[in-house]
Amino acid sequence: MYGHAMSHEIDRTVITTGASGAIAHRSMIDHSARFERRLHQVADGVWCYVGGGTANITFVDAPDGLIVIDSGESCEEAAEALAAVRKVCSSPLRAMIWSHYHYVQGTAVYLDETSVEAESFPIWAHTDSERLLASMGAEVGPMRTLGLVGQFGIALPGNGPDSLPNVGIGPFWKDPNRPATTNGYVPPNRTVDGPTDTTIAGERVVFTPVHSDSEDTLVIWLPDRYTCVNNHLWPALFNIYPLRGEVYRDPNGLLEAFDLMLSYELAHLVGVHGPPISGRHEVHTALTDSRDSIQFLWDQTVRHMNAGRSLGDIVERVRLPERFKAAYYTSEFYGMAQHHVRQIHCGVRGWFDGDATNLFPLAERDEAERIVRGFGGRDAVLAEARSALDDDEAAWTAQLATYLLRLDREDGDARRLKADALRLTAQSVTSANVRSWCMTQARELEGLVSLERFRNHHPSARRVLGAAPEVYVHALKVQLDPDRADFEVGVQWYFSDTRTDASLRIRRGVAIPGKNDSAADITLDLDLPTWAALYAGETTASDAEVAGDLTVTGDRTMLASFFAAFDQPQLAGSFLT
Numbered sequence: 001m002y003g004h005a006m007s008h009e010i011d012r013t014v015i016t017t018g019a020s021g022a023i024a025h026r027s028m029i030d031h032s033a034r035f036e037r038r039l040h041q042v043a044d045g046v047w048c049y050v051g052g053g054t055a056n057i058t059f060v061d062a063p064d065g066l067i068v069i070d071s072g073e074s075c076e077e078a079a080e081a082l083a084a085v086r087k088v089c090s091s092p093l094r095a096m097i098w099s100h101y102h103y104v105q106g107t108a109v110y111l112d113e114t115s116v117e118a119e120s121f122p123i124w125a126h127t128d129s130e131r132l133l134a135s136m137g138a139e140v141g142p143m144r145t146l147g148l149v150g151q152f153g154i155a156l157p158g159n160g161p162d163s164l165p166n167v168g169i170g171p172f173w174k175d176p177n178r179p180a181t182t183n184g185y186v187p188p189n190r191t192v193d194g195p196t197d198t199t200i201a202g203e204r205v206v207f208t209p210v211h212s213d214s215e216d217t218l219v220i221w222l223p224d225r226y227t228c229v230n231n232h233l234w235p236a237l238f239n240i241y242p243l244r245g246e247v248y249r250d251p252n253g254l255l256e257a258f259d260l261m262l263s264y265e266l267a268h269l270v271g272v273h274g275p276p277i278s279g280r281h282e283v284h285t286a287l288t289d290s291r292d293s294i295q296f297l298w299d300q301t302v303r304h305m306n307a308g309r310s311l312g313d314i315v316e317r318v319r320l321p322e323r324f325k326a327a328y329y330t331s332e333f334y335g336m337a338q339h340h341v342r343q344i345h346c347g348v349r350g351w352f353d354g355d356a357t358n359l360f361p362l363a364e365r366d367e368a369e370r371i372v373r374g375f376g377g378r379d380a381v382l383a384e385a386r387s388a389l390d391d392d393e394a395a396w397t398a399q400l401a402t403y404l405l406r407l408d409r410e411d412g413d414a415r416r417l418k419a420d421a422l423r424l425t426a427q428s429v430t431s432a433n434v435r436s437w438c439m440t441q442a443r444e445l446e447g448l449v450s451l452e453r454f455r456n457h458h459p460s461a462r463r464v465l466g467a468a469p470e471v472y473v474h475a476l477k478v479q480l481d482p483d484r485a486d487f488e489v490g491v492q493w494y495f496s497d498t499r500t501d502a503s504l505r506i507r508r509g510v511a512i513p514g515k516n517d518s519a520a521d522i523t524l525d526l527d528l529p530t531w532a533a534l535y536a537g538e539t540t541a542s543d544a545e546v547a548g549d550l551t552v553t554g555d556r557t558m559l560a561s562f563f564a565a566f567d568q569p570q571l572a573g574s575f576l577t
Contacts, residue, residue: 128216305345473502
């Protein structure tokens with residue numbers, strides 16, 4: 001009944017051109033209409049602003065005033081949504097709720113309208129929200145940033161064949177018509193870490209923490225309005241695995257959330273993404289189908305794992321039944337089921353699929369050399385790749401070109417062939433994630449865009465200032481070059497403005513983070529703004545010392561060697577001057 005699935009078959013009949021000139025799958029182009037920028041009236045006193053960003057902003061006119069659920073990714077986005085709701089509701093703002101930590105940078109806009117101190121304006125969130133937000137850009141910052149660029153098409157042009165139709169769960173990550181955005185983050189002051197039944201602005205609100213695409217997600221039930229705001233039913237098949245890379249999203253947690261919402265008496269379902277759904281039957285059907293699509297992927301992946309099948313075999317065998325393609329909220333407009341199967345396998349078992357061949361695979365370059373030699377050399381591989389592309393075998397073309405690029409990254413013919421294959425793939429998939437990733441990589445291969453700046457760990461001073469002082473001290477440990485660090489030395493930071501400290505000790509190729517190293521060889525006395533400026537390369541140690549913002553105690557030559565061991569040349573250079 002379910003058969004075998006090809007990795008991706010090219011069907012040119014589904015490729016069309018959208019309003020911006022974007023060439024993409026017809027269903028992806030059509031999907032954009034679901035993100036029309038407008039204020040939806042969900043129910044009496046409930047509105048949802050869709051289309052201003054990746055996520056929605058929801059408003060509830062409670063008995064004592066207006067409650068805002070999520071605030072958008074910038075002050076500009078928040079102001080736009082607030083202006084829209086002010087055309088239909090004049091109730092004073094009384095409180096804010098975060099569904100999770102992803103979309104909260106517009107909070108200051110609402111505080112500005114209330115003209116009250118932050119503590120007097122209740123901001124409800126999960127206990128872990130602030131910690132998760134602060135951790136986003138530290139140790140894995142470059143990987144996550146590059147992943148965002150690839151997944152959301154941030155480096156794609158604004159119009160033309162390669163432009164972005166939508167991002168699958170919204171029209172765009174950030175509005176390209178806003179040349180600059182303002183971060184208006186304000187920390188929450190009311191937190192929950194378990195099921196909570198409370199009253200906010202005179203409205204009964206029930207919070208239930210259930211994992212979604214973040215560990216701090218809250219299901220928000222408004223029982224008196226038969227309405228639920230959630231981060232589980234999306235305008236696409238829920239993304240168990242994002243191409244940008246993320247911690248494992250356990251499908252069983254999603255099932256718990258869907259079963260919880262199915263237990264409520266609901267007439268309205270408001271998502272963090274996509275248009276709201278109204279009607280008891282419509283809501284029940286959407287929740288049931290979304291739930292069952294996730295269980296199907298989990299059950300069938302585990303079933304074939306138990307049968308001892310390899311990962312590649314499992315990916316070929318498990319695909320969603322056709323019935324799930326009938327609704328947009330279980331269609332592959334964002335991620336793809338075959339990638340979710342891979343993630344479930346990895347989350348349950350890890351990288352090894354049981355085939356002993358994979359225990360000691362050939363190094364990538366060694367494998368490439370053998371493959372190219374076996375084909376008869378570079379020209380033979382190029383000929384085979386061109387022939388495959390002529391037959392619309394894009395995946396095989398890209399794989400063959402990749403073998404050549406592993407031997408010579410600057411092979412122009414291989415770069416062009418791989419780019420052509422990736423662009424064809426991008427134009428023929430329904431998944432916005434896959435289209436954006438393939439199109440971005442194709443343009444980089446062609447030299448139309450450079451992503452090198454995203455591959456370096458150089459956060460801005462603003463980002464360093466936004467984290468606890470020790471975060472970017474300790475983040476240095478994942479930037480240590482062991483070949484330059486075959487010694488032992490400890491450095492202690494004292495931050496005068498926050499009255500906190502941090503330490504980092506290089507110990508023969510490993511950097512050990514700590515709080516207070518009593519045996520430190522060198523101490524740095526400074527405030528957080530000075531450390532942020534040093535980290536971002538906006539000042540030097542000598543300039544900071546002259547200004548009285550930095551005091552160094554200990555061997556300066558040793559300190560220069562310490563910083564030279566990290567992939568942070570601006571820090572090393574700063575302490576050498």
